Amino acid sequence: VQLQAFGGGVVQAGDSLRLACVGSGEPLSGFVMAWFRSAPGKGQEFVAGITFRGDNTDHADSVKGRFTISRDNAKNTLWLRMNNLRPEDTAVYYCAAGRPSSVFYNIQSIAYSYWGEGTQVTVSS
Secondary structure: OEEEEEOOEEEEOOOOEEEEEEEEOOOHHHOEEEEEEEOOOOOOEEEEEEOOOOOOEEEOOOOOOOEEEEEEHHHOEEEEEEOOOOHHHOEEEEEEEEOOOOOOOOOOOOOEEEEOEOEEEEEEO
């Protein structure tokens, strides 16, 4: 599967953005999906993940209550709605797809094998 992320930009603190990740080559319904981010001087950080049909999600504590992950399998698209953005949210955001190795899994811990090119989000204070 190929993934491409869209929607980054330069915004002010308190603004909102919605990122999209469009898949091609295979239906995204066959994957657990997630957003990660990477900022200068920081390691890669899990942001949010969502199960195959979207019935369960997981959000990092740093974004809980502000960001919402969702998916539309009919459109082969993953979304990340980001509200009340903060300067510390500045990063390159990546979407990723993975298949768990067992029926029971932790969304944050599965091996995400497919990654899209990132989209830059810059939040000014």
